[in-house]
Structure formats: structure tokens, C-alpha cells
Amino acid sequence: MYILKNAFISIIRNKGRNILIGIIIMVISASCAVTLAIRSSADKIVSAYEKKYPIEVTIGMNRENLTKSFRENNTSQEEMIESFNEIEPITIEDVEKYGDSNYVSNYYYTYSVSLNGKDLTEATDSLVKETTKTEVETNTRTETFGTPPTGGRGDKFPGNWGSKSTTEKKTTTTTTENIRNERASRGVFTLTGYNSYDAMNDFINGNYTITDGEVNSNFEDNYCVISEELATLNEIKVGDKITLVSPSDEDITYELEVTGIYKENTDEASDMRNMFSSSANNIITNVNVVKNIVAKDEDANATVNPTYVLKSKDNIDAFEQEVKDKDLNEYYMLSNNLDIVNNATKSIISVKNFATTFLIITLIIGAVVLLVITMINIRERKYEIGVLRTIGMRKSLVSCQFMFELLAVCIVALLIGAGIGGLSSVKISNSLLASEIENAKSDMEAINQNFGGNMMHDNRDMQKFDIVNIETVNSIDAVVDFQVLGKLLLIGVGLTLVGSISAMIAISRFSPLDILKERS
Amino acid sequence: MARVKKSEPILRLENVSYRYKDAAKDDYVFKDISYSFEPGKIYAIKGKSGSGKTTLLSLISGLETKYEGKIYxxxxxxxxxxxxxxxxxNIGIVFQSYNLLVHLTANENIMLSMNINGMKEKNKKEYVNQLLESVGLTKEHAKRRVLKLSGGEQQRVAIARSLSYHPDMIIADEPTGNLDQETENDIMHIFSDLAHKENKCVIIVTHSNNVAKQVDEVFELKGTKKGL
Incomplete structure (x- = not known):
């Protein structure tokens, strides 16, 4: 106890010396606080990015493997198609089996099936275009090869051109019907079921935007969202019901309530050569609806597209291996979005790395400066050490007293330095964060709009915010937080240890007799 | 610690020799010194400069440990x-240059010694004041930083410090070297009282004949020749 008291008296009565040490530690501490705060902010931004772009793994066809296999076996085109069709599709059971992994934080999937509609006209411009094209070709052919019309009706209506043309049109209609029949046999509408909002990438990415109504948060019942084109073509409004029919059996029907109408925003949609967007006949619903359809209709041709959200990017290889060990067909492969995530955080990580380098340099310089100051301090206090040792104070206790003194000065200087560093780092970090926050906010608002409804005031739909959780990025005022203070404290203790160890070594090497002789 | 009887030696030197680390093999400061110091007596160690008076004191006080022979x-x-x-x-040391901690007051210097010793005195402040009074200083002196005291006063504080934890032996290296005659007499009077009234063994290294006159025994060091 007297050691503490003695240390305290020594600090108070040797102000000049301790203020000098304090200033040095304060400068080191302020520099460390700034760099730590920048690192912390960078971590928050990276974490926000990683939440926004989690590591996702998808399963798709390994076309390279497939082509290689066909090439090696000199497979004919027919055999290729046959082999291709023989590849076992991924089932929901497979998706769930792969998803049951320690590396996976979440997984979702889309489940699609093709159906026809009852009293529902498909939105298609390919048939119209084909018909038009055929008519043009017919006219050309008549003019070129047909007999020139002579007299009668033919004078007013040139030759037999009209009748010939009618014949050709018939052929065209037959072609159109064939195409229509062929399409109808497969199902003209694609019903895509999602198992959560997370799975609805087209809405998240802004490809689709709800223009009326909303995507229903109920992922169980028979609700659906249809395209603007389909709604206009069939005069369907939000709240109306549509009936879909199995392509293989017209008696199997499914009734869905329309809760929203979306439009497609992709470039493809704005392509003026097409009247309808590529998604015009895409009806969006939940997985449960598709599951029920597949259960009712054995012939339904359903496909599953899973996406696995990994806990960490370090788990990618392990997860791939695990899925392969769970007997994933060799013609399937796993793809991930690591490159996208890395690209998005690259600049921030560079800032963080720069801050880390700066921190290390500051710490090295700080430690060296502190070491020199401590040594000078010890030399200056040699006499004191000599007296204390002469009157019987143990070396360890003398070292302890010096350590307490340094620690006390260090803590006070650290706190002041952290305050100064904190104040100056707020500006730096804020400018780093501000643009990111703005981007994240606008992204969130855009996503909310894509899903339709008033999400901002609808607690029921709060889960939609999870898609881009920018809560942590919002708290920019907490730049020098407890975590940073904790790190600073550790740095302070580390620096004190460096100083104290050097002091202890010096003290242990001093002979009190020599010190006192020197003094004399 | 139990008090020893007056006649029994408190400190014994047996064939003690010393040479500096870098000195030649036979170049001793002093060689084969044997002597006994008893409680209740005041001793003076005299000798020319370089005869090893202060060195011998360092050996006795345990500040120098590399020597030949035995010290008990x-x-x-x-x-x-x-x-x-x-x-x-066990021992109290008083130096010519006082060796007090200059950032502390007289009171604090003494208290620090008591704390290092681990003394459990109930009223330390009162005890320190009594101690200072016994060496001729007042409460006012006690509160002052030592640099604000005169040389004589500082030496009195150093003596009080050396007595604070009741050692059996006081070792003083030229304690009056920096003091005037009158103060020297005062200090010697304190030492005399410590030896004769409080049964302490007081060993003083000195050049002063005046000091030598006031001690019970004089031990003269004669370079490398055998002492007494």
C-alpha cells in the first residue's frame, strides 16, 4: 500500500517529468485512437457489406464437365440430349440435406413449375411476330413466282394474289397453333415459388418492382404476384383470383389470389423489339403452393434452384466438400459470389490495412520513444533508487513503484489521448462512413419499394429490413467505443510493460553503492 | 529482535580482505581484518584517504558483497x-551526504523507512515527531521538504530515519563531514546517547579528531597492513 502512496507522491511532486511522459503517451494514444477508430469503422462497413452481400453458394449444371464427358465419349447429339435428360434433377430433399450444415447460416430456394391458365391469355409477342413474318414471306413469294393477275376481280384485287395469300395464311395459322399447342403441352406460365423474402433476388436487386399491391408476407397460402403485362392483357386487378391448369391434365386446377402486380426493370424489358418483358408470364408465389401442385400432379416438371448463405467466407471450400460428400451429382457444380463481396469491400479493406500499418508504426515508434524516455527517467532517478535500495527496499518493490507511476501517468494520458483521438477520428470516420450509409439507406428504400406496401410503418414486414441491415452503420457517433477504449487500454498496458521491464532491468543492474559513490 | 548483552559482540569481522574487481590479484584495499563490535559502545574507524574506511563500512552494511573472509x-x-x-x-545507515529523498518531507522520509521495515506503529505521525524531537528538530521541520532544511537539520533527519525502526547498530559514514563544529558536537551527542543510553552499537567512519575523541574505541585502517 505504501508503494502506491509513494508512487502517487512521486507523480505529484515530479510534475514536469511526468507531464513530459504523459504528453508522449498522449500523442501515441491519440494516434492509436484515430487508427483504431478508422479500423473499427472499416470493420463496421465491411460487416455491413457482408450482411448486404453474404457469401452465397448456388448449385448449377457443370457444363464444362458435361461437354468434356461428351467430347471424350464422342457422343452424338441425340445421345447428348438423352444423357442430359437423364441427369437426376436436384430435389427439395437434396436442398434440405445440403442445407443441414454447420457452415450454412441460412438457405433458400425457388421452386418452379410450368402451368397453363384457365381463361388466362399468355403475354407473348413471339407468336404475333411469327405470324407477321409468315404473311410478309407469302406476299413476296406471290409477287415473284405467282401469275400476274388479269381482268375481273383480279384487276381490282391484283390476280389470284388475294386467294393465294389466304391459302398461305392458313398455313401460318396452322404453324401458330402448332407452336401454341406445343407450348401449352409444356405449360405457358412459369409459376415460381419462393420460400422467403431472402430468396426473391429479382426484387432485392431491383429487377422487379411492385407497382400495385405487395408481395404477401404469408409464405403458406395461395397468393401470387403477376406481371403488369399479364394483368393488363387479362384485366386482372389486385384481389382478383386466377386459375392455373396442369398441362398434362386439364381437370387439375389451382386457384391463386393476386396480391400484387410487378413490372420488370431490366434492359431486356425495355427492349423495344419485344412487346412483352421476358418475365411477362412469370407468376410469383410461395414454395408451398408449388409443393402442393407437384404433390397433386405427378407429371409436373418442377425445378429447384437453391442458394446457401454461408456463415463465413472461410467456409466455402469446406461446404463444397461437404456437399460433394453428400453425393452431389458430378455434373453439378457449386458457384459462389466471393469475388463480388471481395470487390465491394476491397477499398474499405485497403483503408483498414493502411490504418493497421499506421497503428503498427505508431506503436513501434511509441514503444521506442517510451523506452528511451523511461531509460532517461531511470537514470535521472538513479539516486532515488540508490537511496531506496540502501534503506532496504527490495528491487522488486522499487520496480513496482516505478511501474505504478508509469501506469498511472499512462492511464491518464491514454484517456486524454483517446478523447482527442476520438474527437478527431469522428470526422475522419464519418466522412468514410457517410457515403456508405447513404448508399445503404437508398438501397434499403429501393428494396422496400420493390416489394411494395408501406414497409417503413409496417412492423409485420420488419423482416424485410433484414435483407440490408444497416443499423450498425448508422451509429457513427460511437466511433471511439468501449471496444476501441479496451484496445487502447491494452496498448497502454503494453507500453507500460515495455517501459517497466526496461526500468526493472535497469534497476536490477544498479548497485546502490555505486550510485551513492557516483553521487558523492 | 531480542537485545544482546553488552559484552557479547554484535558484529564480528574474521580475516576480511577486499580488493576492487579490476585490481591486480594481490592489490588489496585492506587484508585480513578481524575485529568485534559490541553493543553499547561507540566506535570510530579512522584512516588515511584510500585506506578503505568507507569500503569497510559498505561491507558491514551489506552494500558490498564481494569480499574475502567472514562477517558475522x-x-x-x-x-x-x-x-x-x-x-x-538490523542496521541504520547515516551518510555524509544524508541521502534523503528530496521530493519528500522530513516526516515522509522517516515514514518511508518505517514502511519499508513493515513497522506496525499505531500512531506513526506522533512517533515520527517524537523521534525528530529526540534529534533536536520540531514539528515544523517535520513538514518541510528536506531540501528546505539546513545540512545539520538534514543530517538529524537522516539519523532519525536510521533510528525509526529500532536497529541494534548504527553505521555512519562521515556523518559530521559537512557540518560545523557546534553541529558536529550535537550530532556526536546524539550518537553517544544512542550507544550509552540505548545500548546500540554505533560505528562511525571519520577523519575528525574531535569525533575520534568522543568515541569509546578507535579502529584505524592502515592500507593493506593489518588493522588492530
Whole structure:
């Protein structure tokens, strides 16, 4: 106890010396606080990015493997198609089996099936275009090869051109019907079921935007969202019901309530050569609806597209291996979005790395400066050490007293330095964060709009915010937080240890007799 | 610590020799010194400059440990004793240059010695004041930083410090070297009282004939020749 008291008296009565040490530690501490705060902010931004772009793994066809296999076996085109069709599709059971992994934080999937509609006209411009094209070709052919019309009706209506043309049109209609029949046999509408909002990438990415109504948060019942084109073509409004029919059996029907109408925003949609967007006949619903359809209709041709959200990017290889060990067909492969995530955080990580380098340099310089100051301090206090040792104070206790003194000065200087560093780092970090926050906010608002409804005031739909959780990025005022203070404290203790160890070594090497002789 | 009887030596030197680390093999400062110091007596160690007076005192006080021969404190070999404990409990050291901690007051310097010793005095402040009074200083002196005291006063504080934890032996290196005649007499009077009234063994290294006159025994060092 007297050691503490003695240390305290020594600090108070040797102000000049301790203020000098304090200033040095304060400068080191302020520099460390700034760099730590920048690192912390960078971590928050990276974490926000990683939440926004989690590591996702998808399963798709390994076309390279497939082509290689066909090439090696000199497979004919027919055999290729046959082999291709023989590849076992991924089932929901497979998706769930792969998803049951320690590396996976979440997984979702889309489940699609093709159906026809009852009293529902498909939105298609390919048939119209084909018909038009055929008519043009017919006219050309008549003019070129047909007999020139002579007299009668033919004078007013040139030759037999009209009748010939009618014949050709018939052929065209037959072609159109064939195409229509062929399409109808497969199902003209694609019903895509999602198992959560997370799975609805087209809405998240802004490809689709709800223009009326909303995507229903109920992922169980028979609700659906249809395209603007389909709604206009069939005069369907939000709240109306549509009936879909199995392509293989017209008696199997499914009734869905329309809760929203979306439009497609992709470039493809704005392509003026097409009247309808590529998604015009895409009806969006939940997985449960598709599951029920597949259960009712054995012939339904359903496909599953899973996406696995990994806990960490370090788990990618392990997860791939695990899925392969769970007997994933060799013609399937796993793809991930690591490159996208890395690209998005690259600049921030560079800032963080720069801050880390700066921190290390500051710490090295700080430690060296502190070491020199401590040594000078010890030399200056040699006499004191000599007296204390002469009157019987143990070396360890003398070292302890010096350590307490340094620690006390260090803590006070650290706190002041952290305050100064904190104040100056707020500006730096804020400018780093501000643009990111703005981007994240606008992204969130855009996503909310894509899903339709008033999400901002609808607690029921709060889960939609999870898609881009920018809560942590919002708290920019907490730049020098407890975590940073904790790190600073550790740095302070580390620096004190460096100083104290050097002091202890010096003290242990001093002979009190020599010190006192020197003094004399 | 139990008090020893007056006639029994408290400190014994047996064939003690010393030479500096870098000195030649036979170049001793002093060689084969044997002597006994008893409680209740005041001793003076005299000798020319370089005869090894202060060195001998360093050996006795445990500040120098590399010597030949044996030094016994109460029949315990000093080389096997914990010297920190020995210095903060068994002996009190007084230096010519006082060696007080200048950032502390007189009071605090003495208290620090008591704390190092681990004394459990109930009213330390009162005890320190009594101690200072016994060496001729007042309460006012006690509150002052030592640099604000005169040389004589500082030496009195150093003596009070050396007495604070009741050691059996006081070792003083030229304690009056920096003081005037009158103060020297005062200090010697204190030492005399400590030896004769409080049965302490007081060993003083001195050049002063005046000091030598006031002691019970004089031990003269004659370079490398044998002492008494």
C-alpha cells in the first residue's frame, strides 16, 4: 500500500517529468485512437457489406464437365440430349440435406413449375411476330413466282394474289397453333415459388418492382404476384383470383389470389423489339403452393434452384466438400459470389490495412520513444533508487513503484489521448462512413419499394429490413467505443510493460553503492 | 529482535580482505581484518584517504558483497542473510551526504523507512515527531521538504530515519563531514546517547579528531597492513 502512496507522491511532486511522459503517451494514444477508430469503422462497413452481400453458394449444371464427358465419349447429339435428360434433377430433399450444415447460416430456394391458365391469355409477342413474318414471306413469294393477275376481280384485287395469300395464311395459322399447342403441352406460365423474402433476388436487386399491391408476407397460402403485362392483357386487378391448369391434365386446377402486380426493370424489358418483358408470364408465389401442385400432379416438371448463405467466407471450400460428400451429382457444380463481396469491400479493406500499418508504426515508434524516455527517467532517478535500495527496499518493490507511476501517468494520458483521438477520428470516420450509409439507406428504400406496401410503418414486414441491415452503420457517433477504449487500454498496458521491464532491468543492474559513490 | 548483552559482540569481522574487481590479484584495499563490535559502545574507524574506511563500512552494511573472509552479525554469516531485510531492520545507515529523498518531507522520509521495515506503529505521525524531537528538530521541520532544511537539520533527519525502526547498530559514514563544529558536537551527542543510553552499537567512519575523541574505541585502517 505504501508503494502506491509513494508512487502517487512521486507523480505529484515530479510534475514536469511526468507531464513530459504523459504528453508522449498522449500523442501515441491519440494516434492509436484515430487508427483504431478508422479500423473499427472499416470493420463496421465491411460487416455491413457482408450482411448486404453474404457469401452465397448456388448449385448449377457443370457444363464444362458435361461437354468434356461428351467430347471424350464422342457422343452424338441425340445421345447428348438423352444423357442430359437423364441427369437426376436436384430435389427439395437434396436442398434440405445440403442445407443441414454447420457452415450454412441460412438457405433458400425457388421452386418452379410450368402451368397453363384457365381463361388466362399468355403475354407473348413471339407468336404475333411469327405470324407477321409468315404473311410478309407469302406476299413476296406471290409477287415473284405467282401469275400476274388479269381482268375481273383480279384487276381490282391484283390476280389470284388475294386467294393465294389466304391459302398461305392458313398455313401460318396452322404453324401458330402448332407452336401454341406445343407450348401449352409444356405449360405457358412459369409459376415460381419462393420460400422467403431472402430468396426473391429479382426484387432485392431491383429487377422487379411492385407497382400495385405487395408481395404477401404469408409464405403458406395461395397468393401470387403477376406481371403488369399479364394483368393488363387479362384485366386482372389486385384481389382478383386466377386459375392455373396442369398441362398434362386439364381437370387439375389451382386457384391463386393476386396480391400484387410487378413490372420488370431490366434492359431486356425495355427492349423495344419485344412487346412483352421476358418475365411477362412469370407468376410469383410461395414454395408451398408449388409443393402442393407437384404433390397433386405427378407429371409436373418442377425445378429447384437453391442458394446457401454461408456463415463465413472461410467456409466455402469446406461446404463444397461437404456437399460433394453428400453425393452431389458430378455434373453439378457449386458457384459462389466471393469475388463480388471481395470487390465491394476491397477499398474499405485497403483503408483498414493502411490504418493497421499506421497503428503498427505508431506503436513501434511509441514503444521506442517510451523506452528511451523511461531509460532517461531511470537514470535521472538513479539516486532515488540508490537511496531506496540502501534503506532496504527490495528491487522488486522499487520496480513496482516505478511501474505504478508509469501506469498511472499512462492511464491518464491514454484517456486524454483517446478523447482527442476520438474527437478527431469522428470526422475522419464519418466522412468514410457517410457515403456508405447513404448508399445503404437508398438501397434499403429501393428494396422496400420493390416489394411494395408501406414497409417503413409496417412492423409485420420488419423482416424485410433484414435483407440490408444497416443499423450498425448508422451509429457513427460511437466511433471511439468501449471496444476501441479496451484496445487502447491494452496498448497502454503494453507500453507500460515495455517501459517497466526496461526500468526493472535497469534497476536490477544498479548497485546502490555505486550510485551513492557516483553521487558523492 | 531480542537485545544482546553488552559484552557479547554484535558484529564480528574474521580475516576480511577486499580488493576492487579490476585490481591486480594481490592489490588489496585492506587484508585480513578481524575485529568485534559490541553493543553499547561507540566506535570510530579512522584512516588515511584510500585506506578503505568507507569500503569497510559498505561491507558491514551489506552494500558490498564481494569480499574475502567472514562477517558475522549476531553469529550469522552476513553472506547468508537477506541483505534488504538486514538493512531495513538490523542496521541504520547515516551518510555524509544524508541521502534523503528530496521530493519528500522530513516526516515522509522517516515514514518511508518505517514502511519499508513493515513497522506496525499505531500512531506513526506522533512517533515520527517524537523521534525528530529526540534529534533536536520540531514539528515544523517535520513538514518541510528536506531540501528546505539546513545540512545539520538534514543530517538529524537522516539519523532519525536510521533510528525509526529500532536497529541494534548504527553505521555512519562521515556523518559530521559537512557540518560545523557546534553541529558536529550535537550530532556526536546524539550518537553517544544512542550507544550509552540505548545500548546500540554505533560505528562511525571519520577523519575528525574531535569525533575520534568522543568515541569509546578507535579502529584505524592502515592500507593493506593489518588493522588492530
Amino acid at each position: 552479525f549476531r553469529d550469522k554469516d552476513l553472506s547468508k542473510v537477506k541483505l534488504d531485510k538486514y538493512r531495513n531492520s
